[in-house]
Amino acid sequence: MATPPQPVRFALGTFSAAGGSPFPGLVVDDRVADLGQALQWRPASTLDVLERWTEVLPSLRRLASEAREWLPLDGLRVHAPVAPRQVFQSGANYRQHVIDLVVAHRPADSAESEEQARARAAELMDRRAREDQPYVFIGLPSAITGPHDDVVLPSWCEQPDWELELTAVIGTPAHRVSPEEALRHVAGYTIANDLTARDLVFRKDMREIGTDWLRSKNAPGFTPLGPYLVPVEFVPDPSDLRLTLKLNGDTMQDESTKDMIFDVARMVSCVSQTTTLLPGDLVLTGSPAGNGMHHGRLLRDGDVMESTITGLGAQRTRCVAEERA
Known part of the structure; x- marks a missing residue:
């Protein structure tokens, strides 16, 4: 036959x-x-x-x-391969990344050793995966730019950082779908570099308000997207892809989507419990360890970022500092 x-x-x-x-x-x-x-x-x-x-x-x-x-x-x-109506972004979704953050931010006078802190954080991540929901917030379509366009670093941003992310692109409307049903609503996948103004994530005027994702995430061009939308039939396992980001040729992020706490199906399902996902909408799935804050090296004028995810192509974007008024 x-x-x-x-x-x-x-x-x-x-x-x-x-x-x-x-x-x-x-x-x-x-x-x-x-x-x-x-x-x-x-x-x-x-x-x-x-x-x-x-x-x-x-x-x-x-x-x-x-x-x-x-x-x-x-x-x-x-x-950018698609102009979405809605953009959903996720944080704290890579196990090793979150464990590193817990260790790095433990109090200086803590009696807990690094090994103990890592064990505690690992237990916390296991509990999150079993019992909790992804941490998702809303982005603006106006932040999206092409995969080879220059990225303008705003004059008001003192700590611009990179965040390479696997992104699911919705193909059919999804509302209150289960994780088992969720991937049927995904048309394909693409690459996003979800830049962040680290100095603006937390409000300085009133910390009780919490995070300010509007200013820290949504400057024009802060989300290079693409180059392509690759249909799901050519991405057999979105939980087994390699994400790599290089800065001026040096590897800064290099991780597998196996390290996700919540996989794509749970992420899409979670968002759909609150709102209706529409064709073309983006669901960004979080960024692995290796951001600029981890390396103590944030973005500057002239930096070149090169980003790849297995089977999805490559981005190459150059940073251009906006002139201060």
Whole structure:
């Protein structure tokens, strides 16, 4: 009996030629098909494609398998793959990262040894995984930029930091879905670098208010996204991917999604208990150990960040300091 042919691997993105408007594209190897021309109903954006994800997926598979006289990828600008309506971000979701934070922030006069602190933190993380919910907050779509665009460091930000994150992109609406059902609502995955102004996370005027995610997370361009949306069928196990971020060529983050406390399914399910996830929405799943605060080295003018996640492509962004008024 003949073995059925393997599906051709493809991804989705948003592209533009010199002087042209952005268009949704299907990527195979180093070629791009303009979906606004290739699909009969002429979608204007990747979000349009995701709005009809279940219906259009067979057409995308057929298109990917056809002989191609498409646009060369190296002649196009790569934008963020999707413009979402909602962005959900997560913190404290990598076991080793949180354990390191607990150890680093124990009181200077503590009688607890580092080994004891690590054991206590590990027990806490095990309990969180069994009994608790992910820590999720809301981001702004206006913070998203392309995977190769410059990142402007605002003049008011004194401690800009990087946070490489696996990101789930929603394909069908999800409301109050269980973890067992959650991944059926995910269209694919992409890369996000969820930058943070560390000096602004906690309010200085009234600490009782707690965290200020508006200012610390949502400056324009603080979320480089992409390069592509890779469909779930080409990401067999989102809990076994390698995240690597290099700063000026030096590896700063290098961890597996196996270290997540809450996996993608639990994260999507958790968000859906409160709100309705819509096609194109982003669920960022937290960042592993190795942020700038850990290394004592935060972002500066001229820094170059290179980010990869297994099978999802690569980002390369340069930091540009905003001139002070």
